[in-house]
Amino acid sequence: MAIDAATVRRVAHLARIKTPEERLEPLAQELNGILNWIEQLNEVDVDGVEPMTSNVAQTLRLRDDVVTDGDKVADVLSNAPKAADGFFVVPKVVE
Amino acid sequence: MSDLTKLTLADAVDGLKAKTFSSEELTQAFLGEIASANPTLNAYVEVTGEKALAQARASDAKLAKGEGGDLEGAPLGIKDLFCTEGVQTTAGSNMLRGFVPPYESTVTANLWRDGAVMLGKLNMDEFAMGSANETSAFGPVVNPWKAQGDDAQLTPGGSSGGSASAVAANLCLAATASDTGGSIRQPAAFTGTVGIKPTYGRASRFGMVAFASSLDQAGPITKTVKDSAILLKSMCSFDTKDSTSLDVPTPDWAASVGQSVKGLRIGVPAEYLIDGMPEEIKKLWEQGVEWLKAAGCEIVQISLPHTKYALPTYYIVAPAEASSNLARYDGMRFGHRAEEFTSLDDLYAASRAEGFGKEVQRRLTIGAYVLSAGFYDAYYVRALKVRRRIAEDFDNVWGKVDAILTPSTPSAAFKLGDKQIDPLTMYLNDVFTVTTNLAGLPGISVPAGLDSKGLPLGLQIIGKALDEDTVFKVAGAIEDAAGFVSKPAKWW
Amino acid sequence: MSANATILKGRTGDWEIVMGLEIHAQVASNSKLFSGAAVGFGAGPNEQVSLVDAGFPGMLPTLNRFCVEQAVKSGLGLRAQINLKSQFDRKNYFYPDLPTGYQISQLYHPIVGEGVVEVEAEDGTFFNVGIERLHLEQDAGKLIHDLSPTDSYVDLNRAGTALMEIVSRPHIRSPEQAVAYVKKIRTILMYLGTCDGDMEKGNLRADVNVSVCPVGNYDKFMETGDFGFLGTRCEIKNVNSFRFISQAINYEARRQIEIVEDGGKVDQETRLYDPTKGETRSMRSKEEAQDYRYFPDPDLLPLVLEQTWVDGLKASLPELPDDKRRRLMDQYGLSQYDAIVLISEQAKADYFEAAAKGRDAKLVSNWVTNEISARLAADNRDFSDNPLPAAHVAELVELIETGVISSKIAKEVFDYVWKGEGSPSEVVEKHGLKQVTDTGAIEKAVDDLIAANPDKAAAVAEKPQAIGWFVGQVMKATGGKANPAAVNHILKAKLGL
Structure with a gap:
């Protein structure tokens, strides 16, 4: 599963990381090196093994349906690059 | 006065209670040390002197009345991964430069509850991704240790390099740190300090900037095993704000340190004897076995057959989780926003390219790739299955042993810039530590000796889930036997 | 309305429409799915937002018990499989209304699995729609585009609100069936009290997956399960009224037939219905092939339910519309038509039953479904908000039954009663409307x-x-x-x- 420049371009877009064209090829090589090393996992017999998503043996706790939070517009907007009238402001989105 | 900074946490807390010195004096002493050392060591990204002194005076008032918590008046350093209310929290990234959280992490809130004083925020690898503290947007941290006869600056390790360096150089009594693949234990080993990663779920992740949620755990870096036990107790708590927090009581581990290890069965895993392991590391490990034997432990040769797959597994799981965890840094609500862009998508991509450093970008790209359509099963799901195999390896030996002894790292501290060329070489730093993150087990690194160049080396003790008690007992025994008292000669 | 599949005549032959619906129903909870911020309508911008909802660093989700209960109740109401073990997954994509860069949803292990819903068409026939799943997920925030010429404003009040997404099988064959299906789901959820069904506020909205195929292919699909027999589907997003559902489907089916008959290929894409133009259009911003990189949310552990807990919820469920329909027919001798009209709103059926005790049920039903329904509609009210006590209807019908007033006079009596002049007997007395039998x-x-x-x-x-x-x-x-x-x-x- 070798990665080429086109794949890097696609994945960089998925991750929303602007990557100059000339960086695509070197990045592809770098990632290939890492992924080749990762390929050794194919040696492991994982037949019938349940994927381990967490190492906590307990199950999900549930909280009561009460309002305990919110009403903190100043906090919510305190680090906003741009805000106005209680809203976050972002460049125009065209749908 | 500067002698105060050499105190252990335990001794300092006792001295404060006995009013031998005040918290304000102690805090001033540390602030003085930081002022002279930090331009060289770069351990702190922000020093909160005024806040520290205000806290110290408040502690002194309490101490005067015979009140106060377990850490009353004790000046600590805080890894810049823990959100601190009203104090910039950056996770070592340009993305979060200037970010001031309007909230406190649970771990640090616990420390303030117990009376600790915050000296400042400690440097770290960007978003905790690194093993040499070279990925920090604030520049690398410098290890106070130097090899004999070599003036080259060494890495304190990473990602908690600032924490380790600050503790080793007496720039705080102790420090908080975090460990996703070895980020507490590897820097502790590189700096002659003690670092423990507790059982996953012991310390709340609430308010701790996330790297890889299923692996991240907070823990302390300290001067001694007893200090480690004291600070860990304060950091840990059951927290309903973290769904993965364990609903278990936090024991008084300090009481275990120094207790006899007689009769404990210590496992020595064959697979940790890796190809190319330096002779000195191997010898230290053998020495550790001898010390424990002498202390009355039974040594059991064990096998953890999937050990070699832990690092590649980690390099799928951690980037995958990170690629999602770090998606919130998009320049919309907080953090860096690019000034020039052509479209909304371009704004996202430009903000993130400008805000994140190279290593973070690399891992986010790997993470997006292993989760993407067509590769999810082949990479991510397979990694989760191997992860279970790795955890089962441990489950299979717990019937035979009470704890496991391994080296902490495959080498001593290396020169800054030495391993930047190849990411894979850098990743190998975590080879002995990463297994416990994948399995959620507690692991501690204890300084056990110096290599031939006079650099500290650590031994790691791995315990069963929630059995930090045994881990601290064995660590105490190693500490005693090793009699490690070396400190870096002050050159900074 | 009929339960029959629509057949559309094209230039090259006859076509049929195949649809599957995704209904998003907002859980009627006080607080959000994973945070303690309030759920509501009409608050100022970002007032109902916690730092968890805004995706601040180090913030973590904690699951709302009530929302889990509502999902399970809804699943039971859909006669669907309740999965005792489920898991939350992250759906990753970037958009300014999505603060964390991922939506917490349930792809791999939803809380509710397969079920079947029996839907009544207006012609009195029934058809079944298979339910693939019901899962819990977070809603996104809202973008406001008209406050500035260059910027969009982001309000996260809605972000993190709990939604139940109910995914149907592609068993829906006409616009009328689609509408009837949505109505039925809405009625069931409103009976259960798990969603208020308010479509105007967007608390219940539907995405419609539409495809067309030559007549006969659907049966082959049903026999073989091979989606190859069906056409390429387009998803029409957020259609939030019954009228628009029907219009959007009709437009979209015609559009697809034209493309195929012209020798073209329908692109699998997400489209938006524009009610003012009466047409669907491609959502440009979502045009690129999405790769959501779903994976289990590592901040949340598996959700495990106890069978006894599920059984307890099951025992506490109210009578569901289908059961009520059958019972009204059996107990009161009502026609199927009358029963269906009465059960369409739980308060209406309750009102009927309160008034019908010991009275001529058919007569009560007529009053309830005609006169009273019409008056309420004229006042923009429904039965949950009905000013007329059921006892008044019972009394009115009793007066008719016993010959005290004629049916004709009864209308006059009702007028006075509706105006609040008192009970039917009082009105008859006051206005001297008693029937002369002397x-x-x-x-x-x-x-x-x-x-x-x-x-x-x-x-x-x-x-x-x-x-x-x-x-x-x-x-x-x-x-x-x-x-x-x-x-x-x-x-x-x-x-x-």
Whole structure:
């Protein structure tokens, strides 16, 4: 599963990381090196093994349906690059 | 006065209670040390002197009345991964430069509850991704240790390099740190300090900037095993704000340190004897076995057959989780926003390219790739299955042993810039530590000796889930036997 | 409306429509799915936002028990499989209304699995729609585009609100079926109280997956399960009224047929319905192939439910619409049509039952489904907000049953009662609307009338239908209160018919 420049371009877009064209090829090589090393996992017999998503043996706790939070517009907007009238402001989105 | 900074946490807390010195004096002493050392060591990204002194005076008032918590008046350093209310929290990234959280992490809130004083925020690898503290947007941290006869600056390790360096150089009594693949234990080993990663779920992740949620755990870096036990107790708590927090009581581990290890069965895993392991590391490990034997432990040769797959597994799981965890840094609500862009998508991509450093970008790209359509099963799901195999390896030996002894790292501290060329070489730093993150087990690194160049080396003790008690007992025994008292000669 | 599949005539042949629906129903909870911020409508921008909702560093989700309960109740109401073990997954994509860069949803292990919903068409026939799953997920925030020419404003009040997404099988075959299906799901959820069903506020909205195929292919698909027999589907997003669902489907099906008949290929894409233009259009911003990189959310552990807990919820469920329909037919002898009209709103059915006790059920049903429904509709109200006590309806029907008032007078009585003048009996008393059954009084009126109009009386012998004029005059003379049957009887006798 070798990665080429086109794949890097696609994945960089998925991750929303602007990557100059000339960086695509070197990045592809770098990632290939890492992924080749990762390929050794194919040696492991994982037949019938349940994927381990967490190492906590307990199950999900549930909280009561009460309002305990919110009403903190100043906090919510305190680090906003741009805000106005209680809203976050972002460049125009065209749908 | 500067002698105060050499105190252990335990001794300092006792001295404060006995009013031998005040918290304000102690805090001033540390602030003085930081002022002279930090331009060289770069351990702190922000020093909160005024806040520290205000806290110290408040502690002194309490101490005067015979009140106060377990850490009353004790000046600590805080890894810049823990959100601190009203104090910039950056996770070592340009993305979060200037970010001031309007909230406190649970771990640090616990420390303030117990009376600790915050000296400042400690440097770290960007978003905790690194093993040499070279990925920090604030520049690398410098290890106070130097090899004999070599003036080259060494890495304190990473990602908690600032924490380790600050503790080793007496720039705080102790420090908080975090460990996703070895980020507490590897820097502790590189700096002659003690670092423990507790059982996953012991310390709340609430308010701790996330790297890889299923692996991240907070823990302390300290001067001694007893200090480690004291600070860990304060950091840990059951927290309903973290769904993965364990609903278990936090024991008084300090009481275990120094207790006899007689009769404990210590496992020595064959697979940790890796190809190319330096002779000195191997010898230290053998020495550790001898010390424990002498202390009355039974040594059991064990096998953890999937050990070699832990690092590649980690390099799928951690980037995958990170690629999602770090998606919130998009320049919309907080953090860096690019000034020039052509479209909304371009704004996202430009903000993130400008805000994140190279290593973070690399891992986010790997993470997006292993989760993407067509590769999810082949990479991510397979990694989760191997992860279970790795955890089962441990489950299979717990019937035979009470704890496991391994080296902490495959080498001593290396020169800054030495391993930047190849990411894979850098990743190998975590080879002995990463297994416990994948399995959620507690692991501690204890300084056990110096290599031939006079650099500290650590031994790691791995315990069963929630059995930090045994881990601290064995660590105490190693500490005693090793009699490690070396400190870096002050050159900074 | 019929349960039959729509067949559309094209230039090259006949086509049928195949649809699957994704209904998003907002859980009627106080706080959000994973945070303690309030859920509501009408708050100022970002007032109902916690730092968890805004995706701040180090913030973590904690699951709302009530939302889990509502999902399970809804699953039980859909007669679907309840999965005792489920898991939350992250759906990753970037958009300014999505603060964390991922939506917490359930792809791999939803809380509710397969079920079947029986839907009634207006022609009285039924059709089944398979339910693939119901899962819990977070809603996104809102973008406001008209506050600035260059910027969009982001309000995260809605971000993190709990939604139940109900995914149907592609078993829906006509716009009418689609509407009936959504209505049925809405009714079930409203019966259960798990969603308020308010489509105007967007608390229940549907995405419609539409495809077309040559007639006959659907049956082949059903036999084989091979989606290859079906056409490429387009997803029409957020259609939030019954009228728009129907319009959007009709437009979209026609559009697809035209493309295929012109030798083209339908692109699998997400489209938006524009009600003002009556057409669907491609959502440009979502045009690129999405790769959501779903994976289990490592901040959340598996959700494990106890069977006994599920059983307890099951035992506490209210009577569901289908059961109520059957019972109303059995217990009150109502027609299926009447029963369906009554159960469409739980409060309506309850109201009917409260009024029907010991009364003529058919008569009560008529009053409830006609006059009262019409009055409420005129006032923009529904039965949950009905000012008229059910006891008044019972009393009104009793007055009719016992002959105290005629059906005709009953309308007048109802008018006064609706205006709040008192109970039907009080109104009858106050306005003297009691039916005259005293034959003496009627006889006198008849006698007077015949005496005053001998020529008309004679004509009736020739033309019996002319009796109508006499009936009208007697009713007029008695102020409409005479018992019409008695009037007829006496007139016939006196006129020698």
